[in-house]
Amino acid sequence: MTGPMTGPITGRTLRVALLGCGVVGSQVARILTEQADDLTARIGARPEIVGIAVRRPQRSRDVPVDPALFTTDAHALVTRGDVDVVVEVIGGIEPARSLILAALESGASVATANKALLAEDGATLFAAAEKAGRDIYFEAAVAGAIPILRPLRESLAGDRVRRVLGIVNGTTNFILDRMDSTGAGFSEALEEAQELGYAEADPTADVEGFDAAAKAAILASLAFHTRVTVADVHREGITDVSAADIASARDMGCVVKLLAICDLTDGDGGSMVSARVHPAMIPLSHPLASVREAYNAVFVESEAAGQLMFYGPGAGGAPTASAVLGDLVTIARNRLDEVRGVGESTYAQCAIRPMGETRTRYHVAIDVDDRAGVLASVAQVFAEHDVSIQTVRQEGRDDDAELVIVSHTAADAALAATVQGLRELAAVRDVTSVMRVEGEAE
Amino acid sequence: MTGPMTGPITGRTLRVALLGCGVVGSQVARILTEQADDLTARIGARPEIVGIAVRRPQRSRDVPVDPALFTTDAHALVTRGDVDVVVEVIGGIEPARSLILAALESGASVATANKALLAEDGATLFAAAEKAGRDIYFEAAVAGAIPILRPLRESLAGDRVRRVLGIVNGTTNFILDRMDSTGAGFSEALEEAQELGYAEADPTADVEGFDAAAKAAILASLAFHTRVTVADVHREGITDVSAADIASARDMGCVVKLLAICDLTDGDGGSMVSARVHPAMIPLSHPLASVREAYNAVFVESEAAGQLMFYGPGAGGAPTASAVLGDLVTIARNRLDEVRGVGESTYAQCAIRPMGETRTRYHVAIDVDDRAGVLASVAQVFAEHDVSIQTVRQEGRDDDAELVIVSHTAADAALAATVQGLRELAAVRDVTSVMRVEGEAE
Structure with missing residues (x-):
């Protein structure tokens, strides 16, 4: 079966199948039911849930829908042939991918919050949607309720975006914010996040930056x-961020954030893209610095619009459902008009700039012997790698001293080699903090 | 002539007519020309400027277009019948309205930045677009480059927005920011804004809140x-904001901003809407408090998404052009698909809540005789109008005292009557500051 089975939306009913009924899915079901009149007026057709695929249909759920709608057979639900829109909120690669592909083949459009799948194999999904003549929308996949994908894809379609700088993971922002405000170490702050429900029992996907890396790719x-x-995204998590790093950031008027950074730069053979996720110091004056607790924010720099910021809750059942339902309304309108919305746009075909070539700045704090000539030998290491120093701060302590150095912009590989060179220097007792610095004019 | 004259977009060229070539129009022309390849890839058709209507075609302009494109006959340009999209950036009510209506009747879609026209007579424009089967988009009309209208109309279409709180006028934000940071009075700060090009020689539209009121309506x-x-928007400007008001705001951990406030509240016969523009104190902890200089930001509270904020440059040639061109790309895609985008949505038909019934809080500072019983008589005035006091701060000075009172939420009319009652109290020497307080939980 290759073409859509469903025809035009008849009888002004929009048939919705829901895959997953957890934190997000239950909110989607609730709002679809409670706000059906508003949604009908906005769509031009009445949304009706025709089935909800779950693993345990008997489980008690606080969802105002007919219990007969629950099914364990997700595949049968998406291929029954009369579904207009499939909402996928189960997450993960499989079975989500197979179900989305089957849904598109069966003529349904898709709204999904599945960042991992989109970032790993979006191309397969987009191709399937194109072939089926259906939409796949995914606003909820990045930064929860914050409208950021639609502004990038549509509002800024007449502009040229040069940089996206985002706090796109609430768990790590909560942890770093707690470390900053209480002086706690990483483990202690993680524990607090887990107690408050901001971090999962296995926090790997968040604290190692996997979640943010998927969003950076999108x-x-x-x-x-x-x-x-x-796979194109350079990824470093926050597990090695120490209380000393946070204190060192404070001393230079900065705060540590886990950033997703996407850059468009000129290369020899045309524009190149870099995408990376790592902790970085940003100045307190930067709009992202004041994003506290589990909030998300995305900062966009474009040629004509200048600097924009989008801020809001990056996760949670109701906020994510808001994004899913916004997509659902658009998809439904497109179905009524028998058109597709904005599809994948990859015409620019930029090469990926390797992390080593990406230009950034380093903050380095080192403990050194407090004797004459040390600064000269340290400066020599920077010079050997063609890295220019912007500021040096030196603080004497008994018989040793701390040097805090911030470089000018240089290739990441040269900066990393500089740090390695410092570690090998006889006068350097310890490299106590290494972190990139972002969000600041040099 | 009632129907469109133009047919489908043939030869993959999108014919654009530009009305106005000032600060914004020249940037639209520049970007359309310089980024034609990118725009072609994103639209699926090549944009081509077919004419630019200006008052003085001979004037020297730094715009990379064929001088033969300039014309003084805007009406002939929009009605020539082969124009796909008309970009209107001349502003004001007439001739903009007649030209837009003629353009739609002649089969062109329209992108406009004209907030005054939309806020005064949007209904006529939307009806004409509907009748012609064409689009009218206007992202640039509110908050310049910041994508806010599309998120409201589309991203949040599955949610219920309860409140919009915006700093939507850069001139007044610049003036208030200067008053706050330098202690200057209004006149002095206005003068500086004029010198720096942030305020016009006749600043009335900005400082009296007319510009912000139009945006609030939209x-x-x-x-x-x-x-x-x-006409539904209650409007107060910033000309009466004094250095004493700003200082008083500081003392209570607030900052003064000119806010556009739109609320959806429950009324007897269904939901009611209030829209108002006035200076207000907001706590320094509120995200809008840190919006400095001429920047704009719009804060949105919705039931599912929670609190969102959109931040960026609210004016200027290139930022406004970015918004116009984003609309142009969408309009062009719709033309290629032969569909219309989201039209006017007025199904809710809410009544307007009069300002007197709108619930807000007042900050009042008064000079009183420093003698026993004064606070009691002041408190009695509040009680007479059923206004509850949240905080009182009293500072003695020689033989008089200053009382700073912040009320709980009450109807604006009751709060205004309370202030009038205070003015009439024998013990009150002067009411030195009256301002509403927003953006804070009670």
């Missing part, structure tokens, strides 16, 4: 009209 | 799916 693809997958 | 209409015109 943001870079949309911002620069090229294909970026999660 | 925001309220879109947020609440109802028709709100500028």
Whole structure:
């Protein structure tokens, strides 16, 4: 079966199948039911849930829908042939991918919050949607309720985006914010996040930056009209961020954030894209610095519009459902008009700039012997790697001293080699903090 | 002539007519020309400027277009019958309205930045677009480059917006920011704004709140799916804001901003809308408090998404052009698909809540005789109007004292009557500051 089975939306009813009924799915079901009149007026057709695929249909759920709608056979639900829109909120690669592909083949459009799948294999989904003549929308996949994908894909379609800088993971922002405000170490702050429900029992996906890396891939693809997958994203988590790093950031008027950074830069053979996720110091004066607790924010720099910021809750059942339902309304309108919305745009086909070539700045704090000539030998290491120093701060303590150095912009590989060179220097007792610095004019 | 004259877009060229070539229009022309390849890839058709209507075609302009494109006959340009999209950036009510209506009748879609016209007579434009089967988009009309109208109309279409709180006028934000940071009075700060080009020689439209009121009407209409015109908006400017008001705000941890406030509240006969523009104190912890200089930001509260904020440059040639061109790309895609985008949505038909019934809080500072019983008589005035006091701060000075009182939420009319009652109290020497307080939980 290759073409859509469903025809035009008849009888002004929009048939919705829901895959998953957890934190997000139950909110989607609730709002679809409670606000059906408003949604009908906005869509031009009445949304009706025709089935909800779950693993345990008997489980008690606080969802105002007919219990007969629950089914364990997700595949049968998406292929029954009379579904207009499939909402996928189960997450993960499989069975989500197979179900989305089956749904598109069966003529349904899809709204999904599945960042991992989109970042790993978006191309397969987009191709299937194209072939089926259906939409796949995914606003909820990045930064929860914050409208960021639609602005990138549509509002800024007449502009040229140069950089996207985002706090796109609430768990790590909560942890870093707690470390900053209480002086706690990483483990202690993680524990607090887990107690408050901001971090999962296995926090790997968040604290190691996997979640943010998936979002960075999606943001870079949309911002620069090229294909970026999660494999293209340089990723470092926050598990090595120490209380000393946070204190060192404070001392220089900065705060530490886990950033997703997407850049469009000129290369020899045309524009190049870099996408990376790592902790970085940003100045307190930067709009992202005041994003506290589990909030998300995405900062966009474009040629004509200048600097924009989008701020809001990055996760949670109701906020994510808001994004899913916004997509559902658009998809439904497109179905009524028998058109497709904006599809994948990859015409720019930019090459990926390797992390080593990406230009950034380093903050380095080192403990050194407090004797004459040390600064000269340290400066020599920077010079050997063609890295220029912007500021040096030196603080004496008994018989040793701390040097805090911030470089000018240089290739990441040169900066990393400089740090390695410092570690090998006899006068350097310890490299106590290494972190990139972002969000600041040099 | 009632139907479109133009047929499908042939030869993959999108014919654009530009009305106005000033600060914004020249940037639209520049970007359309310089980024034609990117725009072609995103639209699926090549944009081509077919004419630019200006008052003085001979004037020297730094715009990379064929001088033969300039014309003084705007009406002939929009009615020539082969124009796909008309970009209107001349502003004001007439001739903009007649030209837009003629353009739609002649089969062109329209992108406009004209907030005054939309807020005064949007209904006529939307009806004409509907009749012609064409689009009218206007992202640039509110908050310049910041994508706010599309998020409200589309991203949040599955949610219920309850409140929009915006800093939507850069001139007044610049003036208030300067008053706050330098202690200057209004006149002095206005003068500086004029010298720096942030305020016009006749600053009335900005400082009296007319510009912000037009934007409030547009925001309220879109947020609440109802028709709100500028006549429905309560408007107060910033000309009476004094250095004492600013200092008083500081003392209570607040900052003064000119806010556009749109609320959806429950009324006896269904939901009611209020829209108002006035200076207000907001706590320094509120995200809008840190919006400095001439920047704009719009804060949105919706039931499912929670609190969102959109931040960026609210004016200027290139930022406004970015918004116009984003609309142009969408309009062009719709033309290629032979569909219309989201039209006017007024199904909710909410009544307008009069300002006197709108619930807000007042900050009042008064000079009183420093003797026993004064606070009791002041408190009695509040009680007479059923206004509850949240905080009182009293500072003695020689033989008089200053009382700073912040009320709980009450109807604006009751609060205004309370202030009038205070003025009439024998013990009150002067009411030195009266201002509403917003953006804070009680």
